[in-house]
Amino acid sequence: MTPRVIGSAAALLIGNELLSGKVHEANLVELARTLRALGIQLSRAVMVFDDIDVIAQETRSLAQSHDIVFTSGGVGPTHDDVTIEGISKGFGVKAVVDEKLKRLLSDAYGDKLTDGHLRMALKPEGALLMEGSDVKWPTIVYENVWILPGVPEIFRMKLAVVREHLRGQEPFFSRAVFTNLDEATLKPLLDAIVSEHPRVDVGSYPKWFDESYKTKVTFDSRKEDRVEAALNAFVALLPPEAGARVE
């Protein structure tokens, strides 16, 4: 199967426990790195409560403005798992039991199957089940919305399915220079590079509480030669006391 080519992506992180600070959100960085490696740009992430109407509105809005949306959380069996209902409402369809998911749940739980388990067979009506060769449980995809679980260990497993089915337009290339000059000192040099290399994304990140360097400067582009040119031009501008280390 040929992976689908994706431009921009968004993430919707769902869970009261994230916004109350009970849990430190852990899935976004994994998703971001996975997409980045595929050449897909994650351009927005939103964190909301387990609330059907909020999820409905946010999913619709993100799905309209991005090629693909990944949700995380709210897909378990209990009353506070309302992601499927929220997404269904956002697209104006019903949440219905998928027969294949129901069969998988019956196989897994046998006699112990409860109505709670069967909530995990719900999908927005018309959704597809995306299979991954290494991942047993199918992933529910409605239009351009991929519905992923909140439990970090399972979320990470599901990223294998993302890697199997999606690709960006072109890969990203990224290099970094670590220096022991502060950002304000580097600013005129950075301004020169940014102005001469407008198609390279130049980032500057101070490290305040680390003796090993003061500022990390990053160079990112879809074109490797552009990254190299900007990096080399920057390093050539640095005085010897910058102690530049290139990665």
Add this chain to the structure above:
Amino acid sequence: MTPRVIGSAAALLIGNELLSGKVHEANLVELARTLRALGIQLSRAVMVFDDIDVIAQETRSLAQSHDIVFTSGGVGPTHDDVTIEGISKGFGVKAVVDEKLKRLLSDAYGDKLTDGHLRMALKPEGALLMEGSDVKWPTIVYENVWILPGVPEIFRMKLAVVREHLRGQEPFFSRAVFTNLDEATLKPLLDAIVSEHPRVDVGSYPKWFDESYKTKVTFDSRKEDRVEAALNAFVALLPPEAGARVE
């Protein structure tokens, strides 16, 4: 000084490095816990690029729909630090040099002061400087937008100013029960509690890869007696094999 009473809060997390996965966002959970302890509900968080127009639009939108907004990131001296310009644009005001901030920067850097440093004296025209008794550097506040830095160590220091100046309407009370039953088994019990205690926020969190428990159930409310009543009712419903542990 009497702290200001705040209902709902939102966070705007700014930085290309967060959405590319180069950096694991670390400030939101600290902000969430600080606000929670003050009785303030964080109800939405949005993560965006270092882009003036995106920051402008998002700040305006969050500031209209929440009592208070906290931004994190994009306030350093370099070309990719555009939060002040973005917020200014969002409110239709100019980014101007604040004379007090300029004096503080001159005192700190002396002869080494550069134009880069002076970018850190910018504020949206009309913004206030919020002082904290333990925090040397003032915090820029424009209307209901608190502009905080992205460097996690400094962000955490700034939360002292938040604690000093803001209060929620009432504190939150929170309890938790750890059980070794799975969520689907607990579901009918949870449904009964949720229906009998509609004003308590009941959360259910499975732990898939931990031997010490299977499901954590949380009870949250602004009224301590409601939390206790829901918790006790839930524990009374649990069978002995649940191995309930209350925290």
